[in-house]
Amino acid sequence: MLTDYHMHTSFSPDSQFDMEDEIRCAIEKKIQEICFTDHVDHNILVNQDCPLKEYRMRYEACKEKYQNQIVLKWGAEFGVQTHTVPLFQKDFDMYDFDFIILSCHQIQDLEFWNQQFQKGKSQKEINEAYYQEIYQCMQLYKDYSVLGHLDAIKRDDPYGEYEDDQVEDILMEILKKAISDGKGIEVNTSNFRYHLSDLTPSRKILKMYYDLGGKILTFGSDTHQKEHVGYKIEEVKEIVKDMGFKEFVTFEKMKPIFHLL
Template structure:
């Protein structure tokens, strides 16, 4: 099974990639299944969030056209902050998704990539606050499938990688909660194009997740452009085997489906 479970098209504000073109690219690469996960980030880019109605309409059209060539799943990426949870709950209740990524792209409406969130904080403060926001969020919101790019703060940490041991306790608490509630985590292959030295999340986090009993894992390219569709997914599958994992997941109607690696 070759599946890409984190993909963006022109229905996300940071991509101009047509859904149909993305499907054709995936087919050309021999990918069996893809899940579109368009951006919704309440509190930050309200006017730029995914147009659900247009998105779902185009998804259904493409699914009918390409149903004999590839499996398509309808997903969404919620960029959740604690104070926006009620808005995301309304969205989830209104639409039927196969898969929902719980991501943290900003805290207190301050984004990481602009350094607004990190400004005025020590490395310890912004790292701890990032994970605290995720922990508080998953304790209040349960309608998601996996945590997206769990340690993505590393991408934007100009001070370098914060020692894992210093955030291990809170990451353990996050993963313990995730596992207890039947949720999973994703491996996001954008780590390669960001030039990171480790996977996202790190191998330390992946080992910890497994030690705690975690089994639900998806792999996604986080593609916004043609060249990133399916990027290094086969490589990551091999890395998972090395770490002792036996299966990965796809989803249908918010339920995990396990596939042997």
């Protein structure tokens, strides 16, 4: 079964990919199930909030139109910060989501992609702050399904890729918390586009999750355009299978459904 559980459409401010075009592309690539996960990032000047009402209405229309060709699920990627948790709780409580990715894209309303947050900080300060923010958000916000691209700070680190060993303690706490809360992690194939040295998250982090008893894995391309739909997901599934994982999950109404790899 081929799925893609991290997909952005034109409802995300950083994508122009029409939802229906994305569906047709997934069908052409013989993907059986996809989940839309458009960005919601509150308090960010460079982005605008996803119009959730319109996003939901478009999804419902597409779901009905393509119901005999592909399984469609509705989700969002919440770019949570500790001080924006109440805003995301309000969003979640208003809509009937299938799936929520909890990601960290900024701290103190300062973005990573444009180096606003990293400016003037050491590599140690950047990476420790990133993982601490994720861990603190996990204490405050529970209505999510998986942690998104867990070590994504590597792609925006001006010094290069920080070694996982340097933040192993906080990574361990994040993974333990995810498991105890019944949450998962995603394997995000954008690492190939960003030319990172390893998977996202890295093999080390995936092995830590596995050794701790973690079982909830989703796969997502993090697509924003046609050529990235389903990109290398089959290849990455084989990698995690070789690591010992036996299952991956899809979601419906925030409940995980397990499938054999």
